Amino acid sequence: MSQTTLDxxxxxxxxxxxxxxxxxxxxxxxxxxLPDADDIxxxxxxxxxxxxxxxxxxxxVGDASEHLRDAKKWYTMGEKADAFEDGExxxxxxxxxxELIEEIEVAHEQVGELTSxxxxxxxxxxxxxxxxxxxxxxxxxxxx
Numbered sequence: 001m002s003q004t005t006l007d008x009x010x011x012x013x014x015x016x017x018x019x020x021x022x023x024x025x026x027x028x029x030x031x032x033x034l035p036d037a038d039d040i041x042x043x044x045x046x047x048x049x050x051x052x053x054x055x056x057x058x059x060x061v062g063d064a065s066e067h068l069r070d071a072k073k074w075y076t077m078g079e080k081a082d083a084f085e086d087g088e089x090x091x092x093x094x095x096x097x098x099e100l101i102e103e104i105e106v107a108h109e110q111v112g113e114l115t116s117x118x119x120x121x122x123x124x125x126x127x128x129x130x131x132x133x134x135x136x137x138x139x140x141x142x143x144x
Contacts, residue, residue, distance in 0.1 A: 016083030026071035
């Protein structure tokens with residue numbers, strides 16, 4: 001083998017190692033950007049709307065999607081270059097983070113819908129109570 005070939009092989013091995021580090025680093029950043037379990041479980045709210053607003057805020061994924069995109073980008077590049085000995089393991093980690101982000105985003109959307117629905121429901125129930133009170137008052141007046 002020529003010296004150039006050895007240098008190219010060494011450079012490729014080094015680049016492959018750096019790509020793996022980039023994938024792992026981006027995955028770690030994505031996981032760190034996700035909400036903490038306690039943040040979506042505990043609340044200091046005084047009412048349902050406050051709890052929902054707090055949950056909605058806590059369910060934000062922040063920069064996790066962007067970090068996941070970076071991990072996918074470096075993984076794809078490394079995979080096409082056949083640079084990973086255990087690429088399946090990285091792919092599984094990427095898929096797991098992607099699924100978790102998707103679950104959180106779905107929950108975020110559902111809580112957002114509830115956040116707008118609950119006040120409307122409260123108003124409708126208050127209006128129904130007022131109508132019942134008015135009907136009761138009219139019935140008492142008619143009986144008298």
